[in-house]
Amino acid sequence: MTSQIIIDPPEDGLASNGQTSPTTLSIHLTINGRDHALDIEPRVTLLDALRERLHLTGTKKGCDQGQCGACTVHIDGERVLACLTLAAQAQGREITTIEGLAEKDGTLNAVQAAFLDQDAFQCGYCTPGQIMSAVACIREGHAGSDEEIREYMAGNLCRCGAYPNIVAAVRQAAQELRS
Amino acid sequence: MRDFSYLRADSIEAARNAAALPGAMLLAGGTTLVDLAKCGVAEPATVIDISHIEGLDAIDVSAERAVIGALARMSHVADNPQVKSYFPAVSEALWQAASAQLRNMATIGGNLMQRTRCPYFRDPANFPACNKREPGSGCSAIGGVTRGHAVLGTSEACIATYPGDLAVALVAFDAEVDLGERRLKVEDFILAPGATAEREHDIRPGEVITAIEIPGSAAARRSTYLKVRDRQSYEFAAASAAVGLELEGDGRTIRDIRVALGGVATKPWRARAVEEALKGKLLSEDTVRAASELAMEAAVDHGANHYKIALAPRVIARAILKLGETA
Numbered sequence: 277m278t279s280q281i282i283i284d285p286p287e288d289g290l291a292s293n294g295q296t297s298p299t300t301l302s303i304h305l306t307i308n309g310r311d312h313a314l315d316i317e318p319r320v321t322l323l324d325a326l327r328e329r330l331h332l333t334g335t336k337k338g339c340d341q342g343q344c345g346a347c348t349v350h351i352d353g354e355r356v357l358a359c360l361t362l363a364a365q366a367q368g369r370e371i372t373t374i375e376g377l378a379e380k381d382g383t384l385n386a387v388q389a390a391f392l393d394q395d396a397f398q399c400g401y402c403t404p405g406q407i408m409s410a411v412a413c414i415r416e417g418h419a420g421s422d423e424e425i426r427e428y429m430a431g432n433l434c435r436c437g438a439y440p441n442i443v444a445a446v447r448q449a450a451q452e453l454r455s
Numbered sequence: 456m457r458d459f460s461y462l463r464a465d466s467i468e469a470a471r472n473a474a475a476l477p478g479a480m481l482l483a484g485g486t487t488l489v490d491l492a493k494c495g496v497a498e499p500a501t502v503i504d505i506s507h508i509e510g511l512d513a514i515d516v517s518a519e520r521a522v523i524g525a526l527a528r529m530s531h532v533a534d535n536p537q538v539k540s541y542f543p544a545v546s547e548a549l550w551q552a553a554s555a556q557l558r559n560m561a562t563i564g565g566n567l568m569q570r571t572r573c574p575y576f577r578d579p580a581n582f583p584a585c586n587k588r589e590p591g592s593g594c595s596a597i598g599g600v601t602r603g604h605a606v607l608g609t610s611e612a613c614i615a616t617y618p619g620d621l622a623v624a625l626v627a628f629d630a631e632v633d634l635g636e637r638r639l640k641v642e643d644f645i646l647a648p649g650a651t652a653e654r655e656h657d658i659r660p661g662e663v664i665t666a667i668e669i670p671g672s673a674a675a676r677r678s679t680y681l682k683v684r685d686r687q688s689y690e691f692a693a694a695s696a697a698v699g700l701e702l703e704g705d706g707r708t709i710r711d712i713r714v715a716l717g718g719v720a721t722k723p724w725r726a727r728a729v730e731e732a733l734k735g736k737l738l739s740e741d742t743v744r745a746a747s748e749l750a751m752e753a754a755v756d757h758g759a760n761h762y763k764i765a766l767a768p769r770v771i772a773r774a775i776l777k778l779g780e781t782a
Contacts, residue, residue: 318458319456355555355556357486360486361560365482409555409556427688432554
């Protein structure tokens with residue numbers, strides 16, 4: 277197994293080891309403020325790197341093809357899907373997962389607390405993705421009404437059908453964060 | 456997913472050089488490329504990550520024109536206040552596309568490069584015949600389940616519906632794509648299948664989209680994107696219309712009108728027959744409904760998608776009449 281540096285590109289502007297065959301990449305990921313070094317194949321997604329390599333299993337794998345939202349994380353503060361993001365592509369960005377949302381002393385984020393208050397889940401599998409999406413939805417300014425919450429949370433599916441309570445939780449957290 | 460080499464380009468020049476390598480594919484937001492690599496449709500030898508190139512994500516908008524960098528994210532363009540003011544149909548097409556997470560990832564250049572795809576195209580294991588994947592292998596959709604397939608611009612080679620929303624608005628307002636050495640109308644850049652269904656874009660090896668430019672107009676300023684679908688959100692269009700309207704000083708006579716269709720054609724479809732039938736006419740429901748029917752004159756259905764021929768003119772008419780009410 278070889279490794280290569282992909283940042284600090286050579287003069288032609290292409291960062292590579294000069295090989296054209298697939299090879300192992302040595303990358304650093306900044307996750308929840310901590311630096312992680314890992315050697316991965318280029319095709320490894322951020323989702324698989326988080327779960328299988330770094331054992332951050334709070335981020336869930338649902339459909340693994342960008343349709344369900346269970347793998348929602350933040351990159352540079354914006355919600356994205358970890359299943360359609362290559363881990364290598366995320367090098368140099370700030371990644372936040374559900375494990376990084378609460379305060380260090382365990383105080384829950386307002387959205388996490390609102391999900392508990394409103395009983396906004398049943399089986400809980402989609403919940404980390406729902407919460408990461410909701411935090412960003414409120415920050416974007418897209419939680420102004422129930423209709424807007426429904427539209428801008430549409431990328432997170434809940435097979436248990438807890439949608440009314442999820443909307444209530446997002447509404448509550450948005451109100452708390454505004455006041 | 457087959458493995459590939461991963462390279463980062465730190466400049467447009469590097470991206471152009473790398474894009475000319477055999478088997479190379481550019482990676483921006485990744486929402487199409489990673490998805491298609493997972494289902495075995497895209498098999499790049501080398502992935503060129505262009506998402507870290509600096510300065511390609513600018514959004515520069517005035518009444519005269521919008522210039523949007525290729526790496527600008529769909530969500531940022533949708534929420535841009537000047538885009539909302541001067542090109543509302545563009546903002547509406549963007550925020551009604553995909554989901555919030557996908558719109559944060561997907562770029563404007565990548566959006567134009569998305570594949571025209573149908574469920575058969577995405578499933579090579581079960582449906583080996585697809586002229587887009589393997590030219591000459593046939594079309595699994597023809598004679599198959601066609602509820603979502605196109606009724607305009609189809610050929611014997613392919614009937615897949617162009618799935619995007621943004622390009623429908625871009626085609627309505629004569630937007631251009633900047634490829635460096637060449638500039639093309641978006642309408643000419645995205646190709647109908649004809650006999651070469653595998654070729655969806657007029658782009659050459661080594662060319663990279665750097666920006667799109669949309670000329671400003673009164674019709675673009677008074678515009679909307681109406682998207683009708685099986686569920687209210689996070690769904691492809693059953694039929695959609697990007698419409699722009701400019702009235703004479705009397706407030707009733709149509710001076711300029713733009714109509715383009717999504718969800719019904721193999722490419723973003725400009726409905727010029729509708730536009731020509733309405734220019735100079737008084738805006739009335741009967742006139743608008745009669746003119747809207749002209750969009751479907753060349754339509755050919757494949758059974759289950761027959762409903763689109765009835766639906767699309769109603770979507771066009773509803774969009775025009777809605778604009779007419781907003782003085």
